[in-house]
Amino acid sequence: MANVIVIGAGAMGLAAAHRALALGHKVTVLEAAAEAGGMAAHFKLGDLSIERFYHFICKDDHPTFALLAELGLVQELRWRTTSMGYFVEGGLHPWGTPLALLRFPHLRLIEKLRYGLLMFISAKRRSWRSLEFITAAEWITRWCGRNVYNKLWRPLFDLKFHEYSGNISAAWIWTRIRRLGRSRRSLLQEELGYIEGGTETLVDALVSAIEQKGGTIRLGEEAFRIRIAASRVTGVETPSRFLSADAVISTVPTPYVSRMVPDLSPASRAAYDGIANIGVVCVVLRLKRSVTPHFWVNIADPDIPIPGIIEFSNLRPASGGEAVVYVPYYMPVTNPLWARDDESFLSEAMACLSRIAPAITADDLIASHVGRLRYAQPVCPPGFAARLPAVETEIAGLQIADTCFYYPEDRGIAESIRLGRAMADAV
Structure with missing residues (x-):
């Protein structure tokens, strides 16, 4: 049994803590915010409890299904037929199905056929490796043509990634297309899921399970510094105390890592600092x-x-x-x-x-x-996988990951659960 400290009480940190307790470890979770949940936390919009940032569940989100089963929440999962629209040149058009694509008025027929083929093959494709070293712009243009990219994709990239928009990995955008393409009831019907009561239902259940298993969650307590001795983690310093540990799992954003772990090698700190x-x-x-x-x-x-x-x-x-x-x-x-x-x-x-x-x-x-x-x-440019540091760091007992370590997958509850559990298994 190890004494484990998990830094961050978002979905990844809570999943790691829950799994570590199931494996017999002693667990303390440190969270700087006043509530657990991270990006999955709720707030009050009038009298309505709602997620700070929206979440949805896809048909391939198996880690989420497994955790819901462990927590006895399977009955809270709901599926609903959803749809997509595209607002182009002052008009709103249905999108996301072959019929909508054929009726879309702003592309030529050959462009529609090439676009549809890209979406179909992307949903069936299994490996991202051959897409790792090309940009999304190159990949989409190669399949669909320059006009399709400039009309439908470039405005989205420019408004999301700004100066980075032309240098986003094709592997990253492919996984987004594939995940949604595989979450369908049929070729003509998209189907997404949600948890009754929102992500708060899952967060509250995880917090309760962690505490019932003997874990401790310290809210409003920031991990100020991870202490190292003889190339091994020894614990975590907060503004008010030092907590000893045999293993530390950090799930906070990578921009905080250099300050929090100053004993990392210069090369390691540079790798974390280089992630935009x-x-x-x-x-x-x-x-x-x-x-x-x-x-x-x-x-x-x-x-x-x-x-x-x-x-x-x-x-x-x-x-x-x-x-x-x-x-x-x-x-x-x-x-x-x-x-x-x-x-x-x-x-x-x-x-x-x-x-x-x-x-x-x-x-x-x-x-x-x-x-x-x-x-x-x-920001995930081509070749991003090779730029990511290993989750298990050069310091014995210290693991570090945040949402960029899901690559080429994008942020999501399922990936948080998967990686959090994997880090607990590695302790």
């Missing part, structure tokens, strides 16, 4: 009525400064016909727009919705929230 991240300002709106019939809408319109909206209530229904809409603004925190006040983001987000659905006005707004996360999306 994009921040997000996420405007969450509770409205009196629906904006669109779609779960998500991609936006490729020069007059709208966001890459899309997520109408979460078209997955997890809200009461009384209300709508819950996420409007994410992705940008590096060095971007001058990051310093804008919350009210500016809120008014602009409402204006964007009015462009998509002119009937939506300020009178439809019931409640709103503007959340910010400095390290929301890792």
Whole structure:
């Protein structure tokens, strides 16, 4: 039995702690925030409890299914038919099915056929290795042509990755296409899942299970420094105490690693510091009525400064016909727009919705929230896999990972669970 400290009480940290306790270890979880959950934590939007950042479940999310079974929550999983839209040149169009593609008015027939073939092959493809050293722009252009990339994809990349947009790994975007392409009831029907009560249901169950198994979760206690002696981890220093440990699992964003583990070699610190991240300002709106019939809408319109909206209530229904809409603004925190006040983001987000659905006005707004996360999306360029440090570090007993270690998979609850459990197994 080892004395294990897990840093971070997001989904990955909680999954690691839960698994480590099941293996017989003693576990303490340190979380700087006042609540557990990380990106999966909830907040109150008026009287509605809702995720800070939206989450959904796909048919291939097997680690999530396994954990729900362990926690006795399988009966809380719900599946719902969802759809996608594309807002292009001032109009909203259905998207995501062969029929929608054929009816889409802004591509030539040959472009539609090439695009459909790319989506079909991507859903069937098993390996990402041959895509690892080319950009998403090169890959999409090779399959679909320059016009398709410039019309449908480049605006999304530019608004999400800004100066990094032309250097995103094809392997990374392929896994996103594949995950969604495989979460379908049929060729014409997308089907996604959610947990009744939201991700809070899963977080609360994990916290309860950890505490029932004898684990300790210290909220509002930041891991200030990981202590090392003779190339082995000895514990974690917080602002108020030192906690000894035989093993430490860190799940906090990689930009914090160099400060938290100054005893790493210069090469290791440089590897963590070299991972770029994009921040997000996420405007969450509770409205009196629906904006669109779609779960998500991609936006490729020069007059709208966001890459899309997520109408979460078209997955997890809200009461009384209300709508819950996420409007994410992705940008590096060095971007001058990051310093804008919350009210500016809120008014602009409402204006964007009015462009998509002119009937939506300020009178439809019931409640709103503007959340910010400095390290929301890792930037994954070609060759990213080789640039990632090993999860098991050069320091004995110390493992470090955050969401970029899911690569080529993107952020998600299932990947958090998978990697968290794997790190516990490695203790």
